[in-house]
Amino acid sequence: MNERMGHQSIRFGEPVYIRSGASVAGKKEGEGPLGPCFDEIEKDPLAGEKTWEQAESALQHRAALRALDKAGIRNTDLRMIFAGDLLAQCTASCYNLAQLDVPVYGLFGACSTMGEALSLASMAVAGDFAEYAMALTSSHFASAEKEFRFPLAYGSQRPLSATWTVTGSGACVLSKEKSGAAVTGITTGKIVDYGLKDSMNMGACMAPAACDTICTHLQDFGRQPEEYSKIITGDLGSVGQQILFDLLEKQGYDIKRQHLDCGMLIFDDAVQDTHAGGSGCGCSAVVFASYILPRIISGEWKRVLFVPTGALMSKVSFAEGQTVPGIAQAVVVEHMEEKD
Amino acid sequence: MENQKNVQAREYERYVKKVTPTHSLPVNMARAFLVGGLICVLGQYILNTAQAMGADKEEAGCWCSLILIFLSVLLTGLNIYPKLAKFGGAGTLVPITGFANSVAAPAIEYQKEGQVFGIGCKIFTIAGPVILYGVVSSWALGLIYCVMRLWR
Incomplete structure (x- = not known):
């Protein structure tokens, strides 16, 4: 029995299993401490596309396909995807999802979007509204710089409190089928x-x-x-x-x-x-x-x-x-x- | 209520300022002096060389600006200028090279959005204020100068 806890929380009656998780990351992320953990490292910042925004879509697409593959299901098995990114009007997700041919809820929660997507996907599965649901988000250093800050080639000093936008995409498939x-x-x-x-x-x-x-x-x-x-x-x-x-x-x-x-x-x-x-x-x-x-x-x-x-x-x-x-x-x- | 919120916001801002690390000002100033100084030395060298080759003062000045701008745009295109600016800070921002970088960088970034609405509209996104207020302030100074002359 699902249970509402306090004012803001939910405890699921049955666990919502994470059937798979997949990650595609950029070159700089690949050179970082977690480099060996990623499923795929894309060395080309444009990921073979023409623009940063298309590159981000491409990374998201690959992460989604890998998560499906690891879960052993096809795109048609997914009842819905909860996806989001940082670009205006979430275009990185839109162009990726147009190719996937799956029902979609587009999300914006800035950098918290993966938490939002996992929460909603879990609720969908726990409520028996979806047999399989996917949580999927992405970001790209260059598209985020362009969206929120300066052109890449502009010379400036970043403050020490500034963060570096991660180039990459992560996806999880959720279901009531057991996993670890x-x-x-x-x-x-x-x-x-x-x-x-x-x-x-x-x-x-x-x-x-x-x-x-x-x-x-x-x-x-x-x-x-x-x-x-x-x-x-x-x-x-x-x-x-x-x-x-x-x-x-x-x-x-x-x-x-x-x-x-x-x-x-x-x-x-x-x-x-x-x-x-x-x-x-x-x-x-x-x-x-x-x-x-x-x-x-x-x-x-x-x-x-x-x-x-x-x-x-x-x-x-x-x-x-x-x-x-x-x-x-x-x-x-x-x-x-x-x-x- | 509103007042209390403001007090809270100010308190939090003060606390955040305390725990947030910042760049060392003396180090930044030293680096800016070094890099900015070197750019100016290069400018002087071009000026002197041009004059030694027979150019008059004005023509030599033109050559100097031209070559510095060219070098800055070239280094921007090769993605070297941002690295220089990260080190040199205001030392790379203040000379004419910084201005050239702030025009070249949007030109590269927005080229994908087209010649008119991309490069055309956005090339001065960073340099625009300098141009606008530069013109306005020289206009104001000109007016003051004009009035002073009449008054004399």
Whole structure:
């Protein structure tokens, strides 16, 4: 029996199994610490296409096909896909999904989109509305720079709090068919705005949202941080991580031992000059599919709270001097024994 | 309520400023001095060489600007200028080379959006304000100069 917990959370009656996870990443990501984990590394920034935006679509397409392949199903078996990216009007997803010929819900949750997609796909499967559902997101360094910042060849100095948008795409297929990992609950995040306007310090903009979602989750489920092997945020980076620790301490929680951040895992700042860490919809998606999921399946981690974080802003809102609100979506993923 | 929110926002901003690392200002200034200085030395060298080859002062100045702009655009196209700017900061921004880079970079990026709506509309997205307010401020100064002359 599915159960509503507190005001923002759901506990699934039956686990929603993650049948497969696939990741396609760019060259710089491939050279990072997680390089050996990715299913595919695309060395060409244009991925054989003409524009950055088409390249991002191509990466997303390949991730989707790989996830289908790993799950042993065809595109026609999917009842629906929940997909999103960072481009205006989510075009990277649109052009990919047009080729896949599957019913679609397009999502925008900035860099938290993978959490949003996994939450909705889990609900669809748990509610018996889909036998197979896919969660899929992508981002591309060059298309994001063009969308939100400067042309690539323009010379400027990035602040140390800035993050590096991950080039890559991650996909997961969810179903009630058994596998080694399953979504057992979710906490839907609220938009939290502490009034910060610095889009080059997104970690600080998103940390209050991450804190809010994590606290709410623990209260809704009546759990303590120790009951999780890992609590993994999306792309807070080194600056956001520090702030999250401080904010949680004020709420009486200490997650320093469990905490990891996808943005800090994917790049090595000392060698790759990425400053605070990686970011983008693709960041949490590829790290989840390539690094987190296999560790849950193997049983190394028993229960993980996956909390992708997003900074909700646009080029226009930034230009008009608006604040940068944050959001974080939490998904509980647990190790499952495949045999009864 | 609104006031309390503002206080909270200011407090958070102050806290964030405290925990966010920043570039070292003296190091940045030293690098800007070095790189900007080297660009100016190169400019002076071109100027002197042109004059030694028989050009008058004005013509030599033209050659100097022309060659510096050419080099900047070339290095932008080869993706070397951003690396230089990352190191040199304002040292690469202030000389004429920085201006050339800010025009060449959008031209490369938006070429895919077409000759008119891509390059045509967006080539001055970064340099535009400099051009507009440069013209406006020289117009204002000209006006002041004109009034002062009448007054004398």
